[in-house]
Amino acid sequence: MLLIHCPYCREARPEIEFSYAGEAHIARPADPSVLSDEAWRDFLFIRSNPRGTHYERWRHTHGCARFFNAVRDTVSDKFLMTYEAGRPRPSEAEIEEHRS
Amino acid sequence: MTGYRVAGRGRVDPDARLRFIFDGRSYEGLHGDTLASALLANGVHFVGRSFKYHRPRGIMSAGVEEANALVGVDRGRGRYTPNTRATVLELYDGLTAESQNYWPSLRYDIGAVNDIAAPLIPAGFYYKTFKWPASFWNKVYEPVIRRSAGLGRAPTAPDADRYASRFAHCDVLIVGAGPAGLAAALTASESGARVILADENPEIGGSLLSDPAVQIDGKDAWNWLEEARATLAGRANVTLLTRTTAIGYYHQNFLGLVQRLTDHLPAAASSLPRERMWKVRAAQVVLAQGAIERPLVFDGNDRPGVMLAGAGRSFLNRYGVKVGNRVAVVTVHDSAYLAAFDLARAGAGVATIVDLRRNPRAALLAEARSLGIEVLSGWTVTATKGRARIAEIRVNPVDQNGKVGAARMIGCDALLMSGGWTPSVHLFSHSKGALDWREDLQAFVPGAPNEAVRCAGAGNGTFGLAAALAEGAAAGAATAGSAGTPTVFSVDGEAPFSGVYFRELPTDRDPTRAKAFIDFQNDVTAKDIRLAVREGFRSIEHVKRYTTNGMATDQGKTSNINGLMIAADAVGKPAPEVGLTTFRPPYTPTTFGAFVGYSRDAHFEVERKTSIDSWAEANGAVFEPVSLWRRAWYFPRSGESMHEAVARECRATRRSLGIFDASTLGKIEVVGPDAAEFMNRMYTNAWTKLAPGRCRYGLLLGEDGFIRDDGVIGRLSDERFHVTTTTGGAARVLATMEDYLQTEWPDLKVWLTSTSEQWAVIALNGPNARKVLEPLVQGIDLNGEAFPHMAVREGKICGVPTRLFRVSFTGELGFEVNVPARFGLSVWKALIEQGRPYDITPYGTETMHALRAEKGFIIVGQDTDGTVTPHDAGMSWAIGKTKPDFVGKRSLARPDMQDPKRKQLVGLLTEKPETVLEEGAQIVDGPYAAVPMPMIGHVTSSYHSETLGRSIALALIQGGHGRKGETVYVPMPGAMHKATITDTVFVDKEGAKLNV
Numbered sequence A: 001m002l003l004i005h006c007p008y009c010r011e012a013r014p015e016i017e018f019s020y021a022g023e024a025h026i027a028r029p030a031d032p033s034v035l036s037d038e039a040w041r042d043f044l045f046i047r048s049n050p051r052g053t054h055y056e057r058w059r060h061t062h063g064c065a066r067f068f069n070a071v072r073d074t075v076s077d078k079f080l081m082t083y084e085a086g087r088p089r090p091s092e093a094e095i096e097e098h099r100s
Numbered sequence B: 001m002t003g004y005r006v007a008g009r010g011r012v013d014p015d016a017r018l019r020f021i022f023d024g025r026s027y028e029g030l031h032g033d034t035l036a037s038a039l040l041a042n043g044v045h046f047v048g049r050s051f052k053y054h055r056p057r058g059i060m061s062a063g064v065e066e067a068n069a070l071v072g073v074d075r076g077r078g079r080y081t082p083n084t085r086a087t088v089l090e091l092y093d094g095l096t097a098e099s100q101n102y103w104p105s106l107r108y109d110i111g112a113v114n115d116i117a118a119p120l121i122p123a124g125f126y127y128k129t130f131k132w133p134a135s136f137w138n139k140v141y142e143p144v145i146r147r148s149a150g151l152g153r154a155p156t157a158p159d160a161d162r163y164a165s166r167f168a169h170c171d172v173l174i175v176g177a178g179p180a181g182l183a184a185a186l187t188a189s190e191s192g193a194r195v196i197l198a199d200e201n202p203e204i205g206g207s208l209l210s211d212p213a214v215q216i217d218g219k220d221a222w223n224w225l226e227e228a229r230a231t232l233a234g235r236a237n238v239t240l241l242t243r244t245t246a247i248g249y250y251h252q253n254f255l256g257l258v259q260r261l262t263d264h265l266p267a268a269a270s271s272l273p274r275e276r277m278w279k280v281r282a283a284q285v286v287l288a289q290g291a292i293e294r295p296l297v298f299d300g301n302d303r304p305g306v307m308l309a310g311a312g313r314s315f316l317n318r319y320g321v322k323v324g325n326r327v328a329v330v331t332v333h334d335s336a337y338l339a340a341f342d343l344a345r346a347g348a349g350v351a352t353i354v355d356l357r358r359n360p361r362a363a364l365l366a367e368a369r370s371l372g373i374e375v376l377s378g379w380t381v382t383a384t385k386g387r388a389r390i391a392e393i394r395v396n397p398v399d400q401n402g403k404v405g406a407a408r409m410i411g412c413d414a415l416l417m418s419g420g421w422t423p424s425v426h427l428f429s430h431s432k433g434a435l436d437w438r439e440d441l442q443a444f445v446p447g448a449p450n451e452a453v454r455c456a457g458a459g460n461g462t463f464g465l466a467a468a469l470a471e472g473a474a475a476g477a478a479t480a481g482s483a484g485t486p487t488v489f490s491v492d493g494e495a496p497f498s499g500v501y502f503r504e505l506p507t508d509r510d511p512t513r514a515k516a517f518i519d520f521q522n523d524v525t526a527k528d529i530r531l532a533v534r535e536g537f538r539s540i541e542h543v544k545r546y547t548t549n550g551m552a553t554d555q556g557k558t559s560n561i562n563g564l565m566i567a568a569d570a571v572g573k574p575a576p577e578v579g580l581t582t583f584r585p586p587y588t589p590t591t592f593g594a595f596v597g598y599s600r601d602a603h604f605e606v607e608r609k610t611s612i613d614s615w616a617e618a619n620g621a622v623f624e625p626v627s628l629w630r631r632a633w634y635f636p637r638s639g640e641s642m643h644e645a646v647a648r649e650c651r652a653t654r655r656s657l658g659i660f661d662a663s664t665l666g667k668i669e670v671v672g673p674d675a676a677e678f679m680n681r682m683y684t685n686a687w688t689k690l691a692p693g694r695c696r697y698g699l700l701l702g703e704d705g706f707i708r709d710d711g712v713i714g715r716l717s718d719e720r721f722h723v724t725t726t727t728g729g730a731a732r733v734l735a736t737m738e739d740y741l742q743t744e745w746p747d748l749k750v751w752l753t754s755t756s757e758q759w760a761v762i763a764l765n766g767p768n769a770r771k772v773l774e775p776l777v778q779g780i781d782l783n784g785e786a787f788p789h790m791a792v793r794e795g796k797i798c799g800v801p802t803r804l805f806r807v808s809f810t811g812e813l814g815f816e817v818n819v820p821a822r823f824g825l826s827v828w829k830a831l832i833e834q835g836r837p838y839d840i841t842p843y844g845t846e847t848m849h850a851l852r853a854e855k856g857f858i859i860v861g862q863d864t865d866g867t868v869t870p871h872d873a874g875m876s877w878a879i880g881k882t883k884p885d886f887v888g889k890r891s892l893a894r895p896d897m898q899d900p901k902r903k904q905l906v907g908l909l910t911e912k913p914e915t916v917l918e919e920g921a922q923i924v925d926g927p928y929a930a931v932p933m934p935m936i937g938h939v940t941s942s943y944h945s946e947t948l949g950r951s952i953a954l955a956l957i958q959g960g961h962g963r964k965g966e967t968v969y970v971p972m973p974g975a976m977h978k979a980t981i982t983d984t985v986f987v988d989k990e991g992a993k994l995n996v
């Protein structure tokens, strides 16, 4: 069972308190009606599914109940860092800093 | 004393005699014995038959790696455990065990014909043979295989024991309390760190338990051990867990430990739980798992009486049992000499040591000579003889060029073998640590770790007592950081410890005829591995699955390395390139009970009950589970069938008055200046113009345009909505709302609160609903014009606050009385009292379903399945056409969402009114279409309608909206039913009954 650091509670808590909520940094288009069918399809269904660094959303469901973002290595399953929703995608350098 | 017990040896208590029964015969053992040592003390080696060939098998080890001596243990009803390793089964008075895999008796087993037929049962036999004809599989092969194969017999009675579990946190978890683990624990705990030391044995000590002569810090091993134990026990920061196996190593130093609490006690002697699962989160972990000895691979290496040399030494030194009176040894490693020497000194005759190496150490040869043991160096073992126990070995010299010379027979009653030692890297591998190949050991050892873990001792490839102690102490000190100083231990009397590696031992015979076992539990031989490679399997994972090597319950503890080395040789690659198969938890077989813990029976799953549940129970309700809720299904009166009860409940509700506990409805309070805007964006409907005090049916889609949930939503004020959801969807809807609010529209000033548990909801339905309600309500005008259908009012009922909804899920005049949950039961009872003159009738979920189906009201998740759009469900009216956007709107404009051939919700009336279709039944166009018939839809809801006196159904049918009046067919077991497509409203199509 993973320990996940909630950026709001500022505490590492057991995985059972959290729910996974899909890939991060996929904003809902401001006006979906202007999107082509292909563009809307991509928003709905197309995900990056990388081997390695993955930006993803989690929710501290059984804690503060807030959504936040995480960077996780899909090979090792390890969380590299977590950060508040709304913050931009962290740079490689920022991730490295957290790792050490 | 029995013939094989050695007085003055071992840690058993000679005065504590125990009776036990094995295969119906009574024997005597001592306290401190395992079943294996007690059987050996009685001269019993032959204890079971093998899995595939039913060959006689004996005890091959003295520990958890045992692959042969698996027994069923009977501790009374509900307490039968198959496949227990006799080598770790602690003896208690009255222990009753039986051998496995034979019929009709262990000695005369019919399945042993498999052994004679062994050339016909090669690797992959099942895959190759049982293919054709198909009917043979069911009738011939499978029953035969099932009868003769299988390991032990599964218990049939429910487990009578209790199991516990707990979480624990510590600074340092140390797995293994042998020399390395003890050194680590002594050092790590000195600084005050919280230490858990776990060992699978009944007592700490590990290899020291079998090596009493060695000296540590000038003390005999067992004295040193007792002092170490006392030191650790005296430290408040140390938790010492024996009989506790670390079964798995998971992320971030989370380990599962299973502690066995009662299996070593006489049956039913204790009220303790049988086992306890410790879920430990450790800042740092030290693995000191030790090493497991490798069998040698030669023809007949599985005969009872053949065992690992270290086991022979353990049985003597730890249990006071000599494994034979005329013992032979075959080895490629120094350590086997120690067993031979100890046995010789204890008076067991040791005939011969066969050493494959040409030049064993001079010191070992000298000691052998002084003890009168013949050493044949540069010799090999090529066969064994004997029926239920080994009687002779066939040995041959091997010359410099590897040529095998003439054979000689040596009589013996036990053969100890040693192929060297394999570090136990199981837990380290669970944690995804990398393994390194050590050419000198011909073994994998822990490499780069993936967690905060250190390995020490034999499990790290560090053999020898002094080295293990030093490495353990260093690991313990390192866990304490700069505060730690490794304790220094001095060791005297340490024996040499080196060896070489052999695959199959050299032989002068045809190796393809040899039964040289690699995996004793799954009966895999060396030639099976070579055959698999010849047949094209190259990956070790494939070889493993094809031959089943290492796939038995011992998970290849003694077979993985031998299997790998032979496969690597056959493939022609170095072993590290072929690699090891993956180790997976649990380390040793683990009971289901340990995993289940407290989560059984009533504790298996949370059962949610409404505040009115106790009344329903007292009034004879039959319940059904709905998500986690227990809901009243129907209320049978005495002698009534379900059908009769539901028919009566339906009649009463349509004619006079029904009362229904709807408390399980999901409820969400949506509050804030932007509440209406938020509702506009979430739900398909338009909310801006909904006046306070009015309600609307709301439809919630996913972003993909499919229906996710629905419910009536009341607007209490400009800034406050009372949202209801389906019973099962409550948490999901709130999570979806929170997601959008927090991450897409954080600018909206809206707050969401779950109120599902806070409101009890009582639905009153029927023409007389208002008459019953009126006298109990204060501050709300119930008149039809003042309080129309789809309105909500706040006031009081029976003196307590209420949100009163005028809504109907039955098509009758209906009210939903929301009161704070703590008043639910009293208001319910007051309504029942008030309703007596109108024959008020409680109804359950079945009547609710039938009545709503008569009105064509959908149930999300029953009439929809995640692929149904509002249009498909005939609810285009619920879409706010002028809204620029809502969740799912864009998807509704995709071309395939507007395909007229989509499955659409319709009604179905069967030709025969008494036919109630099966929900889920497929629908076809004609009864004579070619098979396979095109499926055009399926039945989603189907009931007997008491109101209409006939069956009704709802169905999803391709292009159904345009097919009303057409005939379709519903094939069901035994009949093909004819039905007409209709619209979805069967009763009161104009809704006249609502407008009263």
Ligand SMILES: [Zn+2]
Pocket (backbone or CB within 6 Å): A006, A007, A008, A009, A010, A060, A063, A064, A065, A066
């Ligand atoms: Zn939190």
